[in-house]
Amino acid sequence: MAALAPASRTDSRFEPALMRRKVTGTLFYGACVAAIALLLLTLIVLLVDVFVRAAPWLDLQFLTSPPSSRPARAGILPAIVGTLEIGIIVGVVTFPIGVAAAIYLVEYASDSWINRLLQTNISNLAGVPSIIYGILGLAVFVRALAMGPTILAAALTLSLLILPVVIIASVEALKAVPHAQREGAYALGASRWQMVSRSVLPAAAPGIMTGVILAMARAIGEAAPLILIGAFTFVTFLPNPISGQYTVLPIQIYGWANRPQDDFQGISAAAIVVILALMLILNALALIVRARLSRHIQW
Amino acid sequence: MITTRPSRLAALALTATLAIAACGGGATPGPSSGPTSGTPTESMAPLSGTITIDGSSTVYPITELVAEEFQFANNNTVQVPVAFSGTGGGFKKFCTGETDINDASRPIKAEDEGEGLACETNGVEWVELQVAIDGLTVVVNPANDFAACLTVDQLAAIYGPDSAEHLLWSDIDPSFPAEEVQRYMPGADSGTFDYFTEEINGETDAATTHATQSEDDNTLVTGVAGDTYAIAFFGYAYYVENTDKLKAVEVDGGDGCVAPTDETINSNEYAPLSRPIFIYPDVGKARERPELKAFVDYYLANTNAFSTEVGYIAVPDDVLAAEVAEWEAAVGG
Structure with a gap:
């Protein structure tokens, strides 16, 4: 009894605060559930709405015909x-350049201020509105390099x-590879290139592929x-990638969506x-x- | 422990790329299989080539239909891609020779650096051909039973550059309710906006900054359909497709209230908001390229049938006949 007394005194002293914390905890949990429910609900409403409107029009003819003024x-x-x-x-161009740039930044570049500046700039570039890239593309590819308004x-x-x-x-994926991995490769006498190509890159591959495919989904x-940069709206023929309209x-x-009917x-x-x-399909491909790629990886 | 080798990675990337390539390569062009409407162009040798068209989104539906029927009539030997980057954006491309025809919902600005002057500098010779009439329609919510008719001055009070931020309907007419006017209008890049501001406010591009603007006219339709005290203006076709959600306001241009109808727009009785819409073909190119001349011939011959199909008003026959003559003279000479 004597041992219990201080304990119950302690309980009563902390009970109000405990209740408050429990309520706060429950409220936060509720807010999180509400947030995800709101997101899911919006998505479901949008999807259902789109599918209901689309259902009468979706058929093989729609997939295999050119556009027409008659819906x-x-x-x-x-x-x-x-x-x-x-x-x-886009895949052929960005995959090698992007991965090579990431390998340079993580595996080769020293941690100098110029490289930190480079990384910060790349992060900022990812946030530049797409229309700015359109202006750049128009000036550089369409006009200066005289490619014209083409797929290329x-x-x-x-x-x-x-x-x-x-x-x-890719940088994040490479950074996630533990240092022991690199040291292990060196310990076995690997050169830097051997270490990167045979040890680090395969380990980072799943992350890199996910990033590449999600980025391609954005491009599409x-x-x-x-x-x-001159895409047309009404095109009834299949586009030639290096010449012609698309x-x-x-x-x-x-x-x-702009039309009144x-x-x-x-x-x-x-x-x-x-x-x-x-x-x-693209996202599923990323998952597969x-x-x-990660099947054989065990840290 | 890692057993994946780099070659696997490369192989997978390649497979992914090839899988997409296979999807693209397997597709074959679908032949147009439409009804034969309009008269096919009479020509001995089959025409070929590509005619590129850009410009006004207002004219776009007509041009798209003409392009489709023209391609069909010529067994798809001529390709006619059509884009809409707006009347002004289209003229900039047209006057540098990038496109062959520009769709325009207002006349070319002769003194503008990107339009008339650029065409002159680059030696692009054009003719202005009217292909239809559009009636800019002022619309309100169907529950709005007070603003049945507005004068040009009242419209200018609503949309003018000096209009108050919290304008009340009672400021327009004391008999109207003291509710705030919710203003909607097309974006500043559209020819519709240019034409309305010039006719109503007296100066192109001069307009209130207190209106909701959208490049998509369907957004304007939704806005007015959902607000009793809203007002908007846009092309007649958007009103015709939404008569259940909107009410057209009669406009008094000085000679009494006139409702926008096929007849009043065609006769120009619906003034000043009946506006001609045009195509601007490149005459120099048309002299050298028979397919371009054939396309414009076909356009003029069928425009009244096609423009009414997509919700516009036909050009009077005498105007059209004069245009055909003007076009023939320009290309022939």
């Missing part, structure tokens, strides 16, 4: 092909846009810079479903690649 005959084949062509070129110019512009994102993601969803999915969607809103929604599907 019933309209399709998005040129836009899908334009988007895929841009996606491929568009893809290079979008590559510049996502390069900072690819570099940052951009409309603003492409409008500036259109892409976001611009096709924008063009249709309800039917165009419907095909606009259908095109949104297609681009969503394309994004999902990640899973495959």
Whole structure:
């Protein structure tokens, strides 16, 4: 009894504060649940709305036809092909350059002020609005390098846009590789290049691939810079990547969403479903690649 | 412990790229399979080439339809991509020779560095061809039963540059309720905005800064449909498609109240907001490129059928006939 007395005194002294902390904790938990519920609800409402509008228009004919002024005959084949062509070129350009830049920054560059400045600048570049890259692309690729308003110019512009994102993601992935990994390689007599190429890079690969594919999804969803550098809206033929006119999915969607007729809103929604599907495929690809590459990694 | 080798990484990246490439490569061009409307161009040798068109989003629906039918009539041997970066943006490209035709919802600005002067400097010769009439429509919410008719002065009081920030409907007319006017209007880059400000406010681009602006007219429709005291203006086609959500205001240009209808816009009775809309073909290029001349011929021959299909008003026959003659003379000479 004597031993219990001080304990209960302690309880009563701390009880009010305990209640308050419990209430605060519950409130915070509630706020977190509410935040995620709000996000999910918004997403669900948007998706349901888009799918309901798109359902009557989504069919094979829509996927395999050129656009048309008559919504019933309209399709998005040129836009899908334009988007895929841009996606491929963007991937081919940004993957090697972005990863090489990240390897330099993490594995080779010394920790000097100039390199820190470089990294800060790359982070800032990732936050520059896409329309600015459009202006740059128009001046450099379309006009100065005389590529004209082509898929190639568009893809290079979008590559510049996502390069900072690819570099940052790759830098983070490389930094996440434990130092013991590098020291182990050196201990076995590896040169720096052998250490990077055979030990660090494979370990960082899942993170790098995720970053690259998510960045490509961003490039594929951009409309603003492409409008500036001369993408067309009504294109009935399949685009040639290095010459000639093109259109892409976001611009096709924008063009249709602008029209007054309800039917165009419907095909606009259908095109949104297609681009969503394309994004999902890309993200799924990122997941699969990640899973495959990290299968053999054990720290 | 790591067993993945770098070659695996490269191989995977390559596979991903090839997978996407395969999707793109497998696709084949879908032939247009539309009904044969309009008359196919009469020509012996099949035409070929690419005609690039940019400009006004107002003219875009007509040009898109003409482009589609023209390509179909020529078995898709001529490619006609169409874009809309706005009347002004389009003229900048047209006057540097980047595009062959510019869609315009207002006449070219002769003294503007990016437009008339640039065309002159670069030797781009053009003709102005009216292809339809649009009636800028002033709309209010269907629940608005007081503002059935507004004079040009009243519209200027609402949209003018000196208009108050918290303007009340009762400031426009004492018989109107003392509720704030919620103003909506198209973005400053559109020819619609240019035309309205010039006709109503007396100076191009002079307008209130207290209005919600959007480049997408459907946003304006939504805004007015959801607010009893809102007002907006945009192209007639957007009103025609939304008559259940909007009410058109009659406009008094000095000769009494006139509602925008097909007839009053066509006869120019709906003044001053009936406006002609144009295409500007590059005459120099048309002399050398038969497909460009054929396209403009086709446009003029069919514009009244196509423009009414997408919600615009036909050009009077005599105006059209005079234009065809002007076009023939310009290209022939």
